[in-house]
Amino acid sequence: MSELFLQTRTSSSSDRVSAARTDERGSTTVSLALQIETPENVVLNYQLAGPAVRITAYIIDFLVRCGLLVAISIFLIVVGISISPYASMGAFLVFMFLLNWGYYIFCEGLFRGKTIGKHAMGLRVIQEQGYPLTFWSAVLRNLLREADALPGLFTGVGFGVYGVGFCSMFLTRNLQRVGDIAARTVVITERSVILPREPIILEKIQPLPHTEIGSYVPPPHFLSMIEQFLGRRFVLTHGRGHGLAGILAGSLAKRLEFRGDRNLVEQYPMAFLARVYVTFLHYQEDKEDEEHPDRLSPGIRRRHLMTTGELA
Amino acid sequence: MNKRQFVQQREPVWQHFQRLVRKLGRISVRKIPSRDVNEYSRLFREISNDLATVRSRGWGTELENYLNHLVSRGHGTFYTAPPGQLREVLGFLTSGFPRLLRANIWYFVTACVLFFGSGAMSWIVIQNEPELANRIIPESQLSGAKQMYAKRKPGEESGQNGGFGEQRTLMAGFYIYNNVGIALSCFARGVLLGVGTVYTLLFNGIYIGAVAGYVVTQADAERFLSFVIGHGSFELTAIAVAGMGGLMMGATLLHPGPRTRLQALRERGIDAVKIGIGAAVMLVIAALIEGFWSPANIPAVVKYIVGTLLWGVVILYLAVAGRGQ
Numbered sequence: 001m002s003e004l005f006l007q008t009r010t011s012s013s014s015d016r017v018s019a020a021r022t023d024e025r026g027s028t029t030v031s032l033a034l035q036i037e038t039p040e041n042v043v044l045n046y047q048l049a050g051p052a053v054r055i056t057a058y059i060i061d062f063l064v065r066c067g068l069l070v071a072i073s074i075f076l077i078v079v080g081i082s083i084s085p086y087a088s089m090g091a092f093l094v095f096m097f098l099l100n101w102g103y104y105i106f107c108e109g110l111f112r113g114k115t116i117g118k119h120a121m122g123l124r125v126i127q128e129q130g131y132p133l134t135f136w137s138a139v140l141r142n143l144l145r146e147a148d149a150l151p152g153l154f155t156g157v158g159f160g161v162y163g164v165g166f167c168s169m170f171l172t173r174n175l176q177r178v179g180d181i182a183a184r185t186v187v188i189t190e191r192s193v194i195l196p197r198e199p200i201i202l203e204k205i206q207p208l209p210h211t212e213i214g215s216y217v218p219p220p221h222f223l224s225m226i227e228q229f230l231g232r233r234f235v236l237t238h239g240r241g242h243g244l245a246g247i248l249a250g251s252l253a254k255r256l257e258f259r260g261d262r263n264l265v266e267q268y269p270m271a272f273l274a275r276v277y278v279t280f281l282h283y284q285e286d287k288e289d290e291e292h293p294d295r296l297s298p299g300i301r302r303r304h305l306m307t308t309g310e311l312a
Numbered sequence: 313m314n315k316r317q318f319v320q321q322r323e324p325v326w327q328h329f330q331r332l333v334r335k336l337g338r339i340s341v342r343k344i345p346s347r348d349v350n351e352y353s354r355l356f357r358e359i360s361n362d363l364a365t366v367r368s369r370g371w372g373t374e375l376e377n378y379l380n381h382l383v384s385r386g387h388g389t390f391y392t393a394p395p396g397q398l399r400e401v402l403g404f405l406t407s408g409f410p411r412l413l414r415a416n417i418w419y420f421v422t423a424c425v426l427f428f429g430s431g432a433m434s435w436i437v438i439q440n441e442p443e444l445a446n447r448i449i450p451e452s453q454l455s456g457a458k459q460m461y462a463k464r465k466p467g468e469e470s471g472q473n474g475g476f477g478e479q480r481t482l483m484a485g486f487y488i489y490n491n492v493g494i495a496l497s498c499f500a501r502g503v504l505l506g507v508g509t510v511y512t513l514l515f516n517g518i519y520i521g522a523v524a525g526y527v528v529t530q531a532d533a534e535r536f537l538s539f540v541i542g543h544g545s546f547e548l549t550a551i552a553v554a555g556m557g558g559l560m561m562g563a564t565l566l567h568p569g570p571r572t573r574l575q576a577l578r579e580r581g582i583d584a585v586k587i588g589i590g591a592a593v594m595l596v597i598a599a600l601i602e603g604f605w606s607p608a609n610i611p612a613v614v615k616y617i618v619g620t621l622l623w624g625v626v627i628l629y630l631a632v633a634g635r636g637q
Contacts, residue, residue: 042360044384045377090485090603097489101496112388130384131391140585146500147508164504172574178503181574182561182581193381195323196374221370224315228372281314 036130047189060117104142128184137183144179207279214257245269315371329355356386407634409590423555430517438525445526461531484603492595495554499588506562513555538612541619545626546598550591557587
């Protein structure tokens with residue numbers, strides 16, 4: 001989803017009140033990125049949850065609550081017939097009250113900011129400062145649900161239209177409804193993340209011979225871009241992947257003053273990119289071992305200066 | 313060092329940290345061995361450092377996302393709120409709540425004026441001119457109220473009592489569902505600049521006052537008053553308290569002081585919700601009294617004495633509990 005939005009740097013400590021924000025170039029963008037600076041001086045990135053997933057989570061929770069209500073009704077009808085109808089009706093009303101007002105508080109308080117619906121949609125409520133939801137915040141944000149849910153439809157079963165909530169979400173920068181603002185909470189999307197694997201088996205790929213390339217050295221972030229592209233090459237169809245890689249490979253061959261087989265660049269651009277990657281992977285190590293550029297041979301020194309931007 | 317070597321070197325540490333986070337998430341804070349705490353805090357800073365390294369060198373978003381996820385999980389575990397304890401709940405009810413109420417006493421006074429003031433007015437008006445009651449309350453509810461508190465005929469007492477006893481649990485459940493719900497939404501709607509709260513307070517004040525005025529003149533006044541006095545102490549006060557919580561939020565939005573309105577709401581929100589929860593607890597007590605004590609077949613004099621005592625308890629609790637700590 002994040003690809004739909006342009007990401008800009010934001011800071012959670014300031015208190016501007018708009019989901020739209022202005023970036024360095026002066027253009028206004030909408031972003032789901034939330035950045036929180038920890039006491040360790042590390043900026044953590046979170047992905048805010050948009051209205052669509054939150055509605056879905058709400059509907060799932062609503063169905064769960066209805067299911068619980070039906071289950072308890074059946075149980076209490078059975079008990080009521082055999083023991084006391086009035087007592088079981090009283091218990092039913094108490095249960096309905098708890099379900100209306102306590103379901104969210106109970107779930108979010110107990111499961112660290114998750115309800116069943118939020119869990120299904122991969123959402124979690126956290127404090128604005130990044131730490132887990134506290135008890136009083138859970139109580140506050142869920143009691144204020146009543147105000148957010150206005151205009152309420154069928155309030156007897158606790159279902160609302162959330163007109164106030166939506167207006168508030170669209171007016172605040174972190175997509176907070178009124179209850180979120182008061183309780184200082186945000187709803188984020190949580191994804192399970194695994195350590196990325198190496199995209200290619202490096203040992204099987206030949207580096208480009210030094211005689212075939214010039215003195216240009218791609219900067220490290222350029223190499224990691226190639227690495228990520230290769231890592232995600234299965235996402236694209238074969239033709240599309242090669243088409244995209246061809247553009248990059250062509251201009252890269254020009255920058256490198258590549259004098260080898262043109263066929264490699266044109267027919268197998270991905271293989272070419274992989275070979276460029278492997279070539280400079282080892283080159284980088286050599287460079288960083290040498291602390292003083294003065295001691296390098298003239299050719300390498302020129303490359304070094306070019307990467308640091310002194311010679312442009 | 314390049315990215316590949318970096319990942320190879322650090323990966324075991326990351327895996328270890330992930331296991332540690334999972335382990336610490338499972339056990340209670342008190343049971344975590346000090347060795348783990350030390351190790352955790354060291355690893356957490358190391359991994360924060362790794363994340364900064366990856367970012368500054370531009371080593372790719374996937375690796376960055378992975379470490380970001382790891383650090384945010386660690387951050388959550390490290391700065392987690394202490395688990396709630398029964399002692400804290402009791403502390404809140406015995407001293408925290410009344411102290412908070414006294415610290416914001418003028419909101420309580422305002423809510424009382426709105427609720428009891430409008431109630432008293434409509435009571436006086438309706439008692440003097442009972443025919444005005446149907447302007448406020450639908451005819452069907454009026455006749456229902458009249459029947460409920462109708463003068464007892466001789467010999468009716470025992471027969472009716474059996475039915476009432478059966479219904480007590482139902483009525484207690486209904487009072488919890490209805491009254492606590494009203495109080496909580498009275499509180500919650502305060503966030504809309506206090507308008508919802510003022511409306512709920514006035515509406516309930518006028519309605520309850522009108523019912524009282526009508527029943528006192530048209531039905532058995534003693535039966536009604538002896539029924540109401542017991543739980544009224546908790547119930548009526550709690551409605552005013554819930555309104556107070558709503559007014560605190562409304563007032564902070566209208567008069568934020570040297571802050572933005574949203575900041576002001578953030579600062580006052582938690583205090584307000586504590587008041588709201590205090591009101592809810594009081595209403596649950598009221599519902600139990602209303603369901604089980606108030607309809608009991610006990611001489612009216614006893615009910616008056618107990619009711620007065622309960623009013624004393626509520627006033628003393630709000631005025632004195634938690635002082636001098």
